[in-house]
Amino acid sequence: xxxxxxxxxxxxxxxxxxxxxxxxxxxxxxxxxxxxxxxxxxxxxxxxxxxxxxxxxxxxxxxxxxxxxxxxxxxxxxxxxxxxxxxxxxxxxxxxxxxxxxxxxxxxxxxxxxxxxxxxxxxxxxxxxxxxxxxxxxxxxxxxxxxxxxxxxxxxxxxxxxxxxxxxxxxxxxxxxxxxxxxxxxxxxxxxxxxxxxxxxxxxxxxxxxxxxxxxxxxxxxxxxxxxxxxxxxxxxxxxxxxxxxxxxxxxxxxxxxxxxxxxxxxxxxxxxxxxxxxxxxxxxxxxxxxxxxxxxxxxxxxxxxxxxxxxxxxxxxxxxxxxxxxxxxxxxxxxxxxxxxxxxxxxxxxxxxxxxxxxxxxxxxxxxxxxxxxxxxxxxxxxxxxxxxxxxxxxxxxxxxxxxxxxxxxxxxxxxxxxxxxx
Amino acid sequence: xxxxxxxxxxxxxxxxxxxxxxxxxxxxxxxxxxxxxxxxxxxxxxxxxxxxxxxxxxxxxxxxxxxxxxxxxxxxxxxxxxxxxxxxxxxxxxxxxxxxxxxxxxxxxxxxxxxxxxxxxxxxxxxxxxxxxxxxxxxxxxxxxxxxxxxxxxxxxxxxxxxxxxxxxxxxxxxxxxxxxxxxxxxxxxxxxxxxxxxxxxxxxxxxxxxxxxxxxxxxxxxxxxxxxxxxxxxxxxxxxxxxxxxxxxxxxxxxxxxxxxxxxxxxxxxxxxxxxxxxxxxxxxxxxxxxxxxxxxxxxxxxxxxxxxxxxxxxxxx
Numbered sequence: 001x002x003x004x005x006x007x008x009x010x011x012x013x014x015x016x017x018x019x020x021x022x023x024x025x026x027x028x029x030x031x032x033x034x035x036x037x038x039x040x041x042x043x044x045x046x047x048x049x050x051x052x053x054x055x056x057x058x059x060x061x062x063x064x065x066x067x068x069x070x071x072x073x074x075x076x077x078x079x080x081x082x083x084x085x086x087x088x089x090x091x092x093x094x095x096x097x098x099x100x101x102x103x104x105x106x107x108x109x110x111x112x113x114x115x116x117x118x119x120x121x122x123x124x125x126x127x128x129x130x131x132x133x134x135x136x137x138x139x140x141x142x143x144x145x146x147x148x149x150x151x152x153x154x155x156x157x158x159x160x161x162x163x164x165x166x167x168x169x170x171x172x173x174x175x176x177x178x179x180x181x182x183x184x185x186x187x188x189x190x191x192x193x194x195x196x197x198x199x200x201x202x203x204x205x206x207x208x209x210x211x212x213x214x215x216x217x218x219x220x221x222x223x224x225x226x227x228x229x230x231x232x233x234x235x236x237x238x239x240x241x242x243x244x245x246x247x248x249x250x251x252x253x254x255x256x257x258x259x260x261x262x263x264x265x266x267x268x269x270x271x272x273x274x275x276x277x278x279x280x281x282x283x284x285x286x287x288x289x290x291x292x293x294x295x296x297x298x299x300x301x302x303x304x305x306x307x308x309x310x311x312x313x314x315x316x317x318x319x320x321x322x323x324x325x326x327x328x329x330x331x332x333x334x335x336x337x338x339x340x341x342x343x344x345x346x347x348x349x350x351x352x353x354x355x356x357x358x359x360x361x362x363x364x365x366x367x368x369x370x371x372x373x374x375x376x377x378x379x380x381x382x383x384x385x386x387x388x389x390x391x392x393x394x395x396x397x398x399x400x401x402x403x404x405x406x407x408x409x410x411x412x413x414x415x416x417x418x419x420x421x422x423x424x
Numbered sequence: 425x426x427x428x429x430x431x432x433x434x435x436x437x438x439x440x441x442x443x444x445x446x447x448x449x450x451x452x453x454x455x456x457x458x459x460x461x462x463x464x465x466x467x468x469x470x471x472x473x474x475x476x477x478x479x480x481x482x483x484x485x486x487x488x489x490x491x492x493x494x495x496x497x498x499x500x501x502x503x504x505x506x507x508x509x510x511x512x513x514x515x516x517x518x519x520x521x522x523x524x525x526x527x528x529x530x531x532x533x534x535x536x537x538x539x540x541x542x543x544x545x546x547x548x549x550x551x552x553x554x555x556x557x558x559x560x561x562x563x564x565x566x567x568x569x570x571x572x573x574x575x576x577x578x579x580x581x582x583x584x585x586x587x588x589x590x591x592x593x594x595x596x597x598x599x600x601x602x603x604x605x606x607x608x609x610x611x612x613x614x615x616x617x618x619x620x621x622x623x624x625x626x627x628x629x630x631x632x633x634x635x636x637x638x639x640x641x642x643x644x645x646x647x648x649x650x651x652x653x654x655x656x657x658x659x660x661x662x663x664x665x666x667x668x669x670x671x672x673x674x675x676x677x678x679x680x681x682x683x684x685x686x687x688x689x690x691x692x693x694x695x696x697x698x699x700x701x702x703x704x705x706x707x708x709x710x711x712x713x714x715x716x717x718x719x720x721x722x723x724x725x726x727x728x729x730x731x732x733x734x735x736x737x738x739x740x741x742x743x
Contacts, residue, residue, distance in 0.1 A: 199631040200445065202545040202568030202604055207632075271429050271547030315522050316554075318544030320567070 002026045002045050003418065004036070005131060008048025008379060012055060013352035014368035017267045023053060025375040030272075033371060044420070048379055051412055054351050055367045056088025056119075056376035057357040060256050060304040061232065062329050064121070066112075067105065068097025073309040073396040075109075078329070079118040081395035083422040085305075086378030086411040088119050089359065089366045094126040095153035096110055100161035101126035103145035110146040118421050120376075123364055125150045126179055127166050133158030140173055148363055149230070154279050157214060157353020157382035158296060164221050171227035171355035176363065180232040181214035182206070191320045193235075193283040197266040208236045215239050219246045222253065230361055231255035235280035237290030237358065244299045254361045255299070257291050258306040259328055259335040262275035263302050264288065264401055270394060274313060274322035275401045276313045278306075294355060296343060302358035303339075305332040327397035334407035341408065347382070375418040430552040435607035437741050440552040440561040441614060441734050443570035444504040446612040452616060456580050457732035460529040463726070465502060476505035477734050483509045485564070486523070491572075491700055492564050492676040496539045496722070500729035506538075507620050537738065543567035545604075560738040568602045574699050577730040578635040579616060580725050582654055585695050587615040593651050594637065595690075597624045597680065598641075598658030598707050601631050601669075605699045606658055614638040624648035624681065625725055628669045649689040657682055660707045673706045694721045 003025040010021040024032040065073040089256040113121035125147030190206035269276045294300040308325025340350030359367030390398040391422035414422035431442045481500045501505045545567030552561040565571040624642045642648030
């Protein structure tokens with residue numbers, strides 16, 4: 001299929017382009033930008049007047065809930081949600097049931113995802129068998145099966161000896177290790193940030209030092225082993241300051257923040273809103289502001305949705321018993337645009353945080369628009385405000401702290417390998 | 425998402441009693457004044473008045489309790505309501521039914537009011553947000569969050585003995601970190617205009633930024649009890665001893681237990697309160713608990729009148 005996207009405002013952070021330019025697609029690839037190639041006969045013309053055409057978004061954390069947790073969501077529902085959000089590539093964490101610790105499971109997931117012909121799925125392989133933090137997985141085999149990076153799920157860091165060995169082994173093959181810093185012995189049954197809100201509400205807490213102590217260990221082990229580390233979902237100003245210093249020392253570190261933590265604080269828990277039951281917990285205003293500025297100065301490399309669909313019943317429980325997480329893959333673009341608007345930033349810089357920069361972290365050739373490369377594109381209307389309601393969200397999970405809010409940015413078309421996989 | 429405190433309706437009328445936080449002084453005082461009129465009732469030979477005749481009140485105790493449940497039951501019966509006690513800790517929830525399923529089933533039995541105790545903070549809010557608009561919810565203790573009727577009966581007791589809130593120094597002593605009673609007391613005291621509220625505890629039993637609730641923090645009884653008019657002791661849960669909150673009951677008693685000697689540090693006419701049940705020899709010495717400055721038993725008596733007041737006010741405020 002040959003597609004001609006005309007009159008759109010093309011924004012491509014890699015090439016520093018922000019201009020009205022046409023794009024021509026054939027055989028799944030971008031064949032020309034600007035002027036059409038010789039004898040190009042489009043079978044479909046998309047008029048992108050007053051729309052923005054950018055690289056398909058790259059999301060570093062989308063839980064598909066398969067295998068094993070299909071009551072929360074299915075591959076079909078969440079792949080559909082991803083492209084509705086303009087996301088064309090994403091990483092999925094290994095905390096499925098069973099976890100992604102065997103090549104067969106990874107192959108099956110990749111195969112099933114591929115058959116749906118939607119976004120590209122990049123499974124994060126389990127760093128340890130069963131995610132139990134005791135024995136290493138067959139990382140090289142898992143890599144052959146399609147795992148590009150390796151990680152542990154939330155709050156389950158192995159002991160330091162196993163972690164060091166896992167890092168050494170991963171570094172042997174130049175795999176990067178993805179970890180969310182949280183010291184479990186300081187977490188216990190904590191559900192909220194250790195601050196005024198948890199004190200008022202009588203909620204058990206996760207102190208900031210649970211993040212900073214784990215960070216300190218991870219940074220020292222990264223220095224020791226030389227492995228590339230990606231730090232997932234930073235939540236605190238103090239943690240961010242440590243990462244800034246480590247990066248200045250030249251350590252190969254990257255980090256991300258979630259759409260929730262860059263906009264919300266523990267105050268948003270209000271009167272026990274279980275949609276704000278997230279991990280790491282939403283922290284204070286000053287933490288949130290530090291994260292927003294950390295994105296700006298580059299300490300934080302990327303924004304992720306930390307998409308975690310939860311079934312409705314699991315949120316209709318007292319705060320501490322409700323399931324952790326929020327749906328988000330469809331809110332990645334709107335909430336990133338909202339941050340950009342509030343910080344008065346050029347779109348070129350804003351969109352890099354959800355296209356080119358996360359693609360680099362994931363180590364994939366995506367997040368840019370280049371002649372000869374796969375046509376993975378997101379075409380959206382930046383001035384279209386829509387209200388976040390359960391019916392407006394395609395994900396099986398309707399749980400998000402942003403329900404009821406109007407957000408900017410509506411995906412109009414999503415293209416993967418030159419196919420229109422979503423059209424609004 | 426708009427996440428409103430459901431205890432007041434749009435007109436500021438009390439629909440549920442979930443926490444003392446955010447309630448205006450006028451509502452707190454109205455409850456105390458109404459309770460005054462019920463104190464006489466509880467002292468009469470015939471103790472029943474027909475205010476809640478034909479109403480069904482369900483005591484939903486997801487966490488075991490004897491005293492609080494009993495006082496709610498007595499209060500409801502004195503108002504001529506039908507009372508149904510459900511000890512859910514050992515029934516439906518253990519069969520896997522969710523909290524809201526349990527509540528919906530009971531609502532279908534035409535309940536008028538739920539009195540709820542639950543081990544999770546926020547359980548009463550969750551129920552109040554999901555019941556039909558004509559059902560009232562009273563929080564009888566949720567996790568470490570709130571226990572508003574206990575705080576109100578404490579305010580009633582203080583007013584009885586001290587007459588005015590505006591010239592008092594009050595100290596709350598013990599496990600503030602895990603105490604729903606302390607949180608509700610702090611909000612009630614500051615709302616009613618007590619100029620100085622102190623909390624006294626070791627650092628392991630204080631929540632972070634507790635001073636933001638409007639209290640002064642002390643770790644030393646000798647300093648903290650100076651010039652105090654009202655001492656509010658808290659129960660030290662036995663299970664706290666199993667973690668690393670405290671080394672031993674003996675050491676706790678030595679430094680934070682209320683003994684006659686420590687009581688001398690407060691004002692001579694200070695009163696001593698305790699929400700019960702007491703651990704004698706852990707947070708309080710028997711000589712103090714049974715001494716002439718103790719108002720612990722009157723607290724229990726007033727508790728019935730205060731709960732009658734809350735129930736009758738809620739029943740009269742149809743949404």
